[in-house]
Amino acid sequence: MSNSITLRRLPRLIRRPTSRDRLLANHRGLVRVACRTDCSVLIPVQILGTHGHPMPRISGLVFYAALAFVGCLAVVSASAGRVAAQDGNLPETPQLSDDSEAAALPEAGESPSSSGQVPSLLAPERDSLKDFRDDPELLKELILKLPEEAQGEAQSTLTRFRDTNDKLRLAMGELREIQIRYRNDLDRSPAAIIAYREKREEVWGLMQDEFDAALDLIRFLPSSEAASYLVTMVQVHFDTDIYDQGTFEAAARLIDLGQNYRFLYLAGARSAVATGKFKSARQVYDALKDDDLEDADRQLQFHMDILEEQFTEEQAAIAATDPATLPQVRFETTMGSFLVELFPETAPSTVAHFLKLVRSGFYEGMDWSVVTPNVLALTGDTSNDGRGNSGEFLVDEHESEGNRNALRGSLIMAKIPLGKGEFIPNSASSQFAIPYLPITSVSTNQTVFGRVIEGMDVVSRLRRVDPTKEKKKNEVQLPPDSIISAEIVRDAEDLPDPQYVDLQKEMEKAVKAGLLQSTKP
Known part of the structure; x- marks a missing residue:
């Protein structure tokens, strides 16, 4: 499928919602003219291409910082993957897709051949693919043209x-350096593995800091480097299911500036759904052809009204709850850490059972056995074949008053599937899932008992695992990410004992169906 798209008319997605945007509203002419007449002004021709001409692959660009992580670290990632397959312990690092060609199209009603006399941000004699830079003198000039009260912030952002x-x-x-030393048998100690993971998390954190800085900068100035970095990072977010406010704004601003990468539109629409911007999501999906959509997008578009209703309900439930009263659990994984809060008011039995498992160390060392793009990550399966359990089965709580909906980052207690969206009643045990995108059907048949409040990007970057995929001959399969530890940060008060069903009856039903294996000898 092509990565460039042909659009119907799409309204602007960013409506200058902030006071700073309003302050700069009368000083956007240069940015808008530049982007509408020649995309190379905002984003160098070497990065995005001119109207009607294909661009070179983003993964081959190594000049810029994020591209260094994706390009240079692609070598690290590939090597780390090979070593991990052999040794089973060196984690993988994220990398860009290799399929990134696209062409920049003009907005509706504009001529592809239009051009204007606008300043170039490329520094003199710095127009090669490897050496492009913003022209620092022009940036200084543009800063001085901003309102006086905005100049200081613009300079500090730059x-x-x-x-x-x-x-x-x-x-x-x-x-x-750490990876090369490991690969060449100079240091394969456990400390080297820990150092690698810590440094990888530092690099990812800096990538996100640079993403935030680039987004701030592009609100002030038509920076080639900032825009190029945003394009790259939106693709990284798209490839790793990071759909949040930052992804939405970056994609929306680039779309508003006339860029037509397919992943920009899909990342923007999914992020809009995940963050409650349903008007923007509808605008983007309505502007795309069905062939430009993936199955996840068709599902979101089809269920848009229900998704909006469930999102509104969930936000009201969050606002009505004092977060200081909610129990919290921190998970440390091979990809990083994330923090969840639990919902004892609407799922008291499930929360009590979950905290009991955490206290017992049940989840420590557990693999993320299913990680499906655009869908969810699942863990808690003791057998890694879909049938593992804790030996105890919970009474369903999805029909309780005020039951919660499954948004991006919710915690869902998984049940034994019967097929066609049906599950064995009261069969939740230890497996829980975290969706990457909202799932409308969950609230009618499974218990939502919490949500991720920190580190959802960690959950999104977990190594993809498809247990149904048949391994090809000589295929190298990297080990899944796993939970290193689970710690109760804030315990619950006055929780009832978990309510369990007749274990033997449920086990006999599930075993007879061939869907479950008992953990008891």
Whole structure:
């Protein structure tokens, strides 16, 4: 499928919602004219291509910091993957898709051949693919043209963007050094593995800091480097199911500037759904042809009204709850850590059971046995074949008053499937799932008992695992990510004892169906 798309008319997605945007509203002419007449002004021709001409692959660009992580670290990732397959312990690092060609199209009603005399942000004699830079003198000139009260913030944002880039470059080099030493048998100690993971998380954190800085900068100035970095990072977010406010705004601003990468539209629409911007999601999906959509997008578009209703209900439930009263659990995984809060008011039995498992160390060492793009990540399966359990089965709580809906980042207690969206009643045990996108049907047949409140990007970046995929001959399969530890950060007060069903009856039903194996000898 092509990565460039032909659009119907699409309204602007960013409506200058912030006071700073309103302040700069009368100073956007240069940015808008530049982007509408020649995309190379905002984003260098070497990165995005001119109207009607294909662009080179993003994965081949190594100049910029994020591209260094994706390009340079692609070597690290590939090597790490090979070593992990052999040794089973070195984690993988994220990398860009290799399929990234697209062409920049003009907005509706504009001529593909239009051009204007606008300033170029490319520094003199820095127009090669490897060496492009913003023209610092032009950036200074543009800052001086901003309202006086905005100039200081614009300059500090530019400085932050450059400083973070320098830190990212340094951390990237250190990460690569650790990996090379491991690969060449210079240091394969457990400490080296820990150092690799810590440095990888530092690099990812700096990438996100640079993403935030680039987004801030592009609100002020038509920076080629910032825009190029945003394009790259939106693709990284798209490839790793990171659908949040930052992804939406970056995709929306680039779309508003006339870029037509397919992943920009899909990432923007999915992020809009995940963050409650349903008007924007509808606008994007309505502007796309069905062939440009993936199955996940068709599902979101079809269920848009229900999704909006469930999102509104969930936000009201969150607002009505004092977060200081909710129990919290922190999970440390081979990809990083994330924090969840639990819902004892609507799922008291499930929360009590879950906390009991955490206290017992049940989840420590457990693999993320199913990680499906655009769908969910699942763990808690003791057998890694879909049938593992804790030996105890919970009474369903999805029909309780005020039951919660499954949004991005919710915690769902998984049940034994019967097929066609049906499950064995009261069969939840230890497996739980975290969806990457909202799932409308969950609230009618499974218990939602919590949500991720920190580190959802960690959950999104877990190594993809498809247990149904048949392994090809000589195929290298990397080990799944796993839970290192689970710790109760804030315990619950006055929880009732978990309510379990007749274990033998449920076991006999499930075993007879060939769907479950008992953990008891």
